[in-house]
Amino acid sequence: MNQDLISEGQQDNPVAQCPYCNKQLPKFPSRKAACPFCKKIYYVRTDPLSGDKVVLTELQVDENKLAWAKKGYVDEAGDEDLKLIEYGPIDKMIVKAKRAFRDGQKDVAWGIYNKALITPDPTAGMLTGSNFLSSQWRILRPMVIQLMAEDKYSNALSNLIRLMGIEALEFGYNPKNPIQGIAPGTLEIARDAVGWGNITRDKCEQIFDDLKQTVLDNTEKMALNLDKQNGFGIASVQSIDWNILKQQWLSVLYTIN
Numbered sequence: 001m002n003q004d005l006i007s008e009g010q011q012d013n014p015v016a017q018c019p020y021c022n023k024q025l026p027k028f029p030s031r032k033a034a035c036p037f038c039k040k041i042y043y044v045r046t047d048p049l050s051g052d053k054v055v056l057t058e059l060q061v062d063e064n065k066l067a068w069a070k071k072g073y074v075d076e077a078g079d080e081d082l083k084l085i086e087y088g089p090i091d092k093m094i095v096k097a098k099r100a101f102r103d104g105q106k107d108v109a110w111g112i113y114n115k116a117l118i119t120p121d122p123t124a125g126m127l128t129g130s131n132f133l134s135s136q137w138r139i140l141r142p143m144v145i146q147l148m149a150e151d152k153y154s155n156a157l158s159n160l161i162r163l164m165g166i167e168a169l170e171f172g173y174n175p176k177n178p179i180q181g182i183a184p185g186t187l188e189i190a191r192d193a194v195g196w197g198n199i200t201r202d203k204c205e206q207i208f209d210d211l212k213q214t215v216l217d218n219t220e221k222m223a224l225n226l227d228k229q230n231g232f233g234i235a236s237v238q239s240i241d242w243n244i245l246k247q248q249w250l251s252v253l254y255t256i257n
Contacts, residue, residue, distance in 0.1 A: 016028045018037060019042055020040040021037050023035070023038070029044050042057065043056045045061060045064045047064070048068045049071070069192065070148075070151075070196075077101050077146040077149040078099075079098060079102075080098045090116055090119060090121045093112050093119065093139075094113075094138065094142055097109040097146075101146055106146070113139060117139050121135045129222075129224055129225075129227045129237040130170060130237055132226055133166045133237060136219070137167070148189065153196055154193075154203075154207070157193045157197070157207055160186060160193060161207060161208055162215055162216070163186055164182050165245075166219065167181050167182050167186060168181050168238070169220055169238055170237055177248070178238075178240045179252065187253075194253055201253075204250060205250060208249065216242060220237070220240070223237045224237060224239065
């Protein structure tokens, strides 16, 4: 696709070619129309990188839509939410990591995130299981966004399962339906990860099972133990059935609409 010939750019008299037959159109189009030469339908969209208007085939429209979706993750990964700075050291570390990513220092950002995961949050008050999970969730979500921005979809899915597990532990009030506590945004990102990364159902299930053994069990036990140590008669987090949650998770991600 020759952007110089089919994009509006900064030219005083922009020109465009039909993306099918490559013949120059009478004027730069403003909307979907049929080429006067080959009669095929072309589409006008905005390029996510340059901001220029471009004339595209039907297939290129799908590519353009995907490029915009991916740009959303890149923008969010480097978005320094200044409101976070007001909250405490964990949130300030998240902002610092986002700035590092925005400045092209991806490894620096990962170092900050990994340090944040093991940093106590003094603003959380009494370290209940719920407060522990909340702190972990706040760090894991921007980590997932950066992985999506870097096209590391399997790694993103691994962290999404950790994120999902935390949401279920905190909000899965119905033991027969633990997925009701999962944020819609988490499921949306997970669908992008499995779709863009061509991650099969079997692979997703294997990732879940591996994490169940090494991460999710420990997360649940740590949260419940914190409540026990602090004398809570009733745990501040839910103890969930991971097998039910896994089947619900897979069903949601791989249901064909």
